[in-house]
Amino acid sequence: xxxxxxxxxxxxxxxxxxxxxxxxxxDEGRWPADVRWTGRLQEALGADHDVIEEGLNGRTTDLxxxxxxxxxxxxxxxxxxxxxxxxxxxxxxLGLNDLKTVFGRGPAEVAAAIGGLLDVIDRFxxxxxxxxxxxxxxxxxxxxxxxxxxxxxxxxxxxxRGLAGALRDLAAERGVIFGEAGAVAGPGPxxxxxxxxxxxxxxxxxxxLVRRAS
Numbered sequence: 001x002x003x004x005x006x007x008x009x010x011x012x013x014x015x016x017x018x019x020x021x022x023x024x025x026x027d028e029g030r031w032p033a034d035v036r037w038t039g040r041l042q043e044a045l046g047a048d049h050d051v052i053e054e055g056l057n058g059r060t061t062d063l064x065x066x067x068x069x070x071x072x073x074x075x076x077x078x079x080x081x082x083x084x085x086x087x088x089x090x091x092x093x094l095g096l097n098d099l100k101t102v103f104g105r106g107p108a109e110v111a112a113a114i115g116g117l118l119d120v121i122d123r124f125x126x127x128x129x130x131x132x133x134x135x136x137x138x139x140x141x142x143x144x145x146x147x148x149x150x151x152x153x154x155x156x157x158x159x160x161r162g163l164a165g166a167l168r169d170l171a172a173e174r175g176v177i178f179g180e181a182g183a184v185a186g187p188g189p190x191x192x193x194x195x196x197x198x199x200x201x202x203x204x205x206x207x208x209l210v211r212r213a214s
Contacts, residue, residue: 002042002050008214010045011052011084011126012038012206013077014093016193017134017181018055023188023195026146031199040203045210052084060097061113063105071097074116081124089213090121091206093131093181095167096192099159100150107162111170118174127213128176129206132164135182136192143191151192179209 012018020036022028033039042051058065062074070076073094081087094117098110105113114130121128137143138153164180171178184205185198194202 002047004047004050007048007050008045008088008210009050009052009084009086010041010089010091010210010214011054011081011087012041012091012093013073013080014055014091014131015059015097015133016055016057017096018053018093019057020053020055020199021057021193023190023193026142026190026193031196035196035199037194037199037202037206040200041206041210044203044207049210049214052087054080054084058097059094060103061094061110062116063098063103063113065097065100065102074113074120077117077120081120081126085124087124087126089129089210090126091129091131091210092117092121093133095163096133096136096160099156099163101152102150107159107166110163111166114167115170115174118170118176128174129179129209129213130167130171130176131179131181131206132167133160133181134185134187134194134198135160135164137187138191140187140189140191142189146190147192177209177213179205181205 188195
């Protein structure tokens, strides 16, 4: 906890890539706090900012996944914001889990759902920084074991790239700051979660965007 009462409060709301799952060994949990991009973001921004990490494995934009309760991002966003008030900036990186086969969504549908999350952020008078998720790589050695059960490898990359474009358009339409995570970061051996080196690069990207927002 940052005890500076004047610090800009930055809520990072996302899925497993905000939680910090280890891409080389997902079963072993998450990278340490000083390795995850959110921790490195705190280091980059310094004591003038208070970074709050709110990542959850499997979180969607507004969908309930069978057998995985509590993953609906829209359902949790209001109590999340209320529990961390006051929140000045929300860094939002969601949408990849919406591309799971079970949901049958494409980029346009996911972007529309992200728009609903931006509406909530607006109601709380916070400024949004919208990130498009990192593009997965089905060619990585652990993809079939870790990611293959939920995603269609033949369409995933195309849809993820399409989502980046759709979110860029949404950000322009809504007047919010946008960053493309896939431009600086990539997945590790499991093909979906950030490789170790990408945490540093993503933190640097987000730090610049947060400074613009705050």
